[in-house]
Structure formats: C-alpha cells, structure tokens
Amino acid sequence: MTQPDAPHSPPSGQPVNPPSGPAQARPGPLDGLRVVEMGSLLAGPFVGQLLGDFGAEVVKVEPPGVGDPMRAWGRHKPQGHSLWFPVIARNKKSVTLNLRQQAGQALARELIAGADVLVENFRPGTLERWGLGPDDLHALNPRLVIVRVSGYGQTGPYRGRAGFGSIGEAVGGLRALSGEPGQPPVRVGISIGDMLAGTLGALGAMMALFGRLTSGQGQVVDISLYEAVLTYMESMIPEYALTGQTRERSGSVLPGIAPSNIYPALDGNGQPGEWVVIGANGDNVFRRLAAAMGEPALADDPDYATHEARGRNMTAIDERIAAWTVSLPATEVVARLEEAGVPASRMYSARDMMNDPHFAARGNIVTLPHPVLGDFPMQGVVPRLTATPGSVRTLGPELGQHNAEIYGERLGRSAEALAQLAADGVI
Template sequence: MTHDPLGPQPHTPPQPQDAPPGPLDGLRVVEMGSLLAGPFVGQLLGDFGAEVVKIEPPGVGDPMRAWGRHKPQGQSLWFPVIARNKKSVTLDLRQQAGQDIARELIAGADVLVENFRPGTLERWGLGPDELHALNPRLVIVRVSGYGQTGPYRGRAGFGSIGEAVGGLRALSGEPGQPPVRVGISIGDMLAGTLGALGAMMALFGRLRSGQGQVVDISLYEAVLTYMESMIPEYALTGQTRERSGSVLPGIAPSNIYPALTAAGEPGEWVVIGANGDNVFRRLVQEMGEPGLADHPDYATHEARGQHMREIDDRIAQWTSALGADEVVARLEAAGVPASKMYSARDMMNDPHFAARGNIVTLPHRTLGDFPMQGVVPRLTGTPGSVRTLGPDLGEHNAEIYGERLGRTPEQLAQLAADGVI
C-alpha cells in the first residue's frame, strides 16, 4: 500500500528550486470531473504541494479550457488558473480500458476528487465500494449539486443552482428588484473550498484509523453553511431575510458612499465600516460633526441600525464633496475602516498586494508573462506556491502512463489509436 504523506516519513518528489516543498508534498491526488467545483478542490490541494493528476476526456478536455476571456490566440485565461500545479492526462472513462487504467492510477492515490452526477462512478465500476476494496486508504471527495443521498440526489446542479437552493441568490440585490448573482462563481468556489477542507479532515482521520472515507459535498449545502443566522431568524422570530442591497439590516454605518474621481467628478465609491461605537465616534469627528456620537438617534449600535438611512445620507453628503483617495486617507488616519472599490488594475499596482505576494506571475507558453492571484492561506513554515500554469491537454500521458504505470510507447500509441487516451 502507498505511504502516508501526512505521516512521519513523507515522500519528497523533486521541487523547482524556487518552490520549497509544501505541506502536502508527496500527497497523490487524482482529479476527475470538470468545470469548477471539483477542479477547485484540486487547485487548492495542488497549491500546497500535492501532486494532482487531472483526468480529461481525449480530444476536448475540460470545458474550462474554452471558458473565460480569450487573447487573440484563442487561449483561455481561466484554465491556467484553475488547473495550475496540475498534470494532465487524457482518458476515456466510458470505455472499459479507460476504467481499468483509472483503477491502476487510483490504486496508488491518496485522494480522488470527482464532481460527476451521483451514480456515474458506480456505473463505471468506480464507486467507493470498489475503490476502497482496491485502496482502503483512499479519500474520495464527491462534489455534486444535491449530495449523494436524498430525493434530489439525481438532479443536475451547477453552482448557480446551489446558490439559489442554499439561500444566497434570494438575498443578493436591491429590495424590490429581481435577485442578482455575484460576479464570480461563488457557489462552486465555496463547495471547492469545503471539499478541500473535507479532504484534509479525512486524511487526518486516516492517521488514526488507517482507513479512507467519502467526503460528500453538495453545492447547495456549501452555500447554506455560510448563511449566518438565516434559519433561526425564521424559525424563532418568523422573519425571513430579504434583499438589502449594499447594507446589512441593523448594521450602520456600513455601506458604500459616493466620492469624486481624481479629476474631481462624481463616479467613485468608497466603502466605510464604522458600526462600532468608538469607530463611529472617530468617523463623525473626522466629518466635523462630533456631536452625532452622543445624539440619541446614533449613540448606540441599536439606535444607528434604526436610523440607518439618516446617517447614511449624512455620510454621503460629506464623502460626495471629496475625492475618494482623500476620503480613504483621512479615515485611515482617523482609524476608521474604509477603502475604494478595487479593480484588477488597482490590485496589480497596490504596494500592499506586492508586499504580500498576492499577485504571482509565471511564463505562459504563448501569452508571455501570466499574472494571477497567489496562494491563500499563508503558512510560515511550509508555504504553498504556484509552480506551473494549467498544462496542455494530455501533456503528462507519457510520464503517468509510461513511467508510473509501465505502459510502453507502443502500448501508449495503441491506446491513443483506440481513443482510450
């Protein structure tokens, strides 16, 4: 059976000179599935040193290879991020020969990540019972729309559906207007984050039991986990949370406020969070209205929540006459949390982002310098790293199938001719 890389004697494969071994160095992960939620699990594990072998359909690969904005060369600008630190092999899992090869690969793996519709792996003879008979220590992370059990288990589900069923979409947008979506695939990313966390919990449990297990992650449950006190609010008070735009009901001041651009024209926005009593006092002092801190309508957290509109109007009147940079600078000096709305341009030119290494740049095969977000969380002793961008389709077939599984060049050529790889 394979070593346990979380145990006392981890295997240490060669690392690039500028990337020290991460905390998951030696962990072998097989990633099946496509698009976002499952592959985001693999991205997070790969960021911290795991070897992630991504299985893709021959010929077309993961649809993410065609998603996202493109340069003139037709290259996806999203796939190099979601597939960073991974190795790509092609394999037709619908063929018996492909399923046999998958079993060989999984036999030496620590973690399998998949996001097919429930029942798909079982139809291919790759369900948990079969795989655990082959590799009892295997941790299987299964990401799906509604989970592996329950009456909805067979339904198709994307992140947007999970956001709706989990309650997020109903709260997104302005009061009285249709729900809106966040500008990123947040449901998929939440599920992927919890999938990676579940994998680590299961691996830690394996240190004690010696056995693998299934991590069952559904998109809607991942969203539901983050819904704060929405459930008890309804159950115990009969109140249902509604869309509230840029504020949280009862929390004030905490909103966006208009400001001037560098050219002195309207068009900028700043976020100010001053709902704590002492912070609010510092804010109104800077605004030139120190008496507001002791006014009965604003002196306490509860009072400010009840008079949110009035105090937001006062703050907006102050900020709208100032440049956004001046507002932020003055509030920073006063100890009041505030910020402009950051764009990608702001992030790439911000000294704090640079000092923290938030943007990392690697050379792309055809696009030149390729910047992207760095690794989070930050570990001081065994930090994660971005070592490679998303690979070409099947780039590692020879390494994985040849060197690791022992297929000869002639056998690989025949598998390719048969459409298996």
C-alpha cells in the first residue's frame, strides 16, 4: 500500500502516459491513480471516463461474453461497431469477471485491494449481497474511495427502486421545465441526467481523495441520479417555497430574462430556415444590440431600457429582434453582433464543429485510429489544465482485452489458471 498522500504507481515498465494521436506526452494529474469501474451504460462509466482522461488507470470490469451493454448501443453502428462505446470507454482497460460467482467475487476483492477508487452503479444492496459492500471492502482496503451511483441514493424509502437517467431528470425537476408551454415535457437530445451524475461522481471522488490526504481513510461517495439533476435546478425550490410560484415550461426563453432567445434568419441560399441565439439581457449589451439593429433609441425606451422592463415586455422585444434577424443571413447576423460585442451564435452541428477553426485551435476534436473504422474523431478533454493536461490515449478496449495483464501480471495468475477461470465462466 502507498502512503496516504500518494496514489499507486503504474506497473513496472508500463508507460506513464503513452502518446496516441494528439495526446500530450506529459503525465496527467491523476497518473498512477488506480480505479476499478464496475459500472455499465452511462453514469458510472462517465465517472471512469473523466478520471481516465486525466491519467488514472481505469480497469473496467465487464460480464463475460456480452460486456457492457454500451458495446451494442447506438443509432448508427457501421460494420457492427458502436460509435458510443469507444468514447465512454476511452483510456480504460477491460477485464471480464462474473461477479455472481463466488470465485469472481474473490478475484474482485484482490483487484480492489490494490485500488484507490471503486466506481459502481448497481442497484443499492447488490454489492452487499456479493460480499463487496463498503464495510467488507474497507476492512480489506481502508483507503478505498467508493463512488456509488444509483437512481435514488443508498438511503431513503426509494433506495431500492430502479432508476435510469431519464427518471432522474423527471424526479429532479428538469423534465417538468423542458419544452413549450401547454405541451408535453420533452427531453434534451442527450442523456443529460447520467452525465450530470457522472460529473458529480468524479468530483466527489476527487474530494474524497483530497480528504484522504489528511485522514488516510477512504469513504463512500453516494450519488443519485435525481439529486444530480436537482443540484442544477437554480432557484426552483425557493421560488415555490417563498412565493408560491411553480416554475413552468417556457420554451426557448427564461421568464423575465430578455432578450435571450433564438431568432429566425436566412440560410446560405437566402431562404428562411436558420436560427441564431442572442443573449443581450444586460443593459449595456442591449444598448449595443439596439445600435447593431439600427435602432439605438430602443435602449432609452422606458419599455426596454432596464432589465426589469425588458422582462415585462419580452414578447414585444423578441418580435422586434426577430423582424431584424429574419431579413439577414444567419452568418451576417452573427458577424454584425460579434463586431458590436453582443453574444450570438448560429446553431452548431457536428459538421460545424469539425470545420470550425476555434475548435481546431483548442483541440476540441481529437482523432485516434480505430482498428476497423479507421480515423475515429471524438470530443476532447475538458477542463483544460496548463501544467498537467488530460488526454485521450486509447479508444474503448475490446472485451477482456486486458485479462492477461491485470489477472496475470498484476494478480499473479498463470496462463493455465486463467484458462481454467475462463472455462469455469469466471472471466
């Protein structure tokens, strides 16, 4: 075991941060940290993705034969290959392990004994049934940080309920506010509830590791999907408690915040069909917008001169802005507002991102070689650290690709023993 203020060192002879594609040669800030990921699908694996991006060794434990269902998910699967799994499993190693067998549970204990962090997103009580609950694991490895992601948390009357990210979005309040007034709630086009939980799970792991510097002890990080969403719900709770007002769906605007909306514009052929988002709700910014529109007097009109006045008259001001934007190509609207110092943008697609010079300059899209699909582009690492930046070093691994390395080289199993474990359905 290492000292309380140091992570585990990488195996002897293994590169600290092997460069691949655009990855930096410098080690990440979590270099040497050992993480065991027992999660599947999204929330738990996103914790592992974030930690792996910054240099942690993430060993992903998957069921033999099928692996993480994410290997098969996705709307588009060229040549049968998921386009999602290589992203969420990047920078990870894959081992197979049947945690429902006692032999698998015993092997898991060996693996976790040398880890700094365990990430899991089973339903509460599952690890305990397998003899892998926090009490058991902390007796084995007192310094272990255990990140537990679930639908409703490890305590409370709902702890045993199943929960996906979509359920967390509903219970946490996001779905009720998403969509147009008077219409059914809608979802964001990504699995935002899972991603929020994963982000907070990684943050919780970092805080627990920091706490370990002084205590020398690990702890449990309890993340629920609904609480992860609830955390981001701004003033929804005090608005209801103190004013009796329940926030409702408001479409593309925030009530009382104006102008901050999407506005119609022309496409490259001079036809309606593009949209521009403009955020000019500050008094000074609105003055610059009015000037760019050729209507500087609007900034002094009592109906629009202050933030409060614009909030009361947001429909009228949005109509005036839309009458201006719809007469111009979207690119020209954005160019004029950029020159005026008014925040504005077209709606970016993946094509826009991959051809944008700012995305290129910032390294927002990184490309690594895929063994079947060739060049494989994906989003880069965020946040950006100047001295110890994160990197994308490898795409998601093949199922069980690292069994020999982890079970053989690290845990000392012979080739014959590994073959027997495979034959017995343990790995």
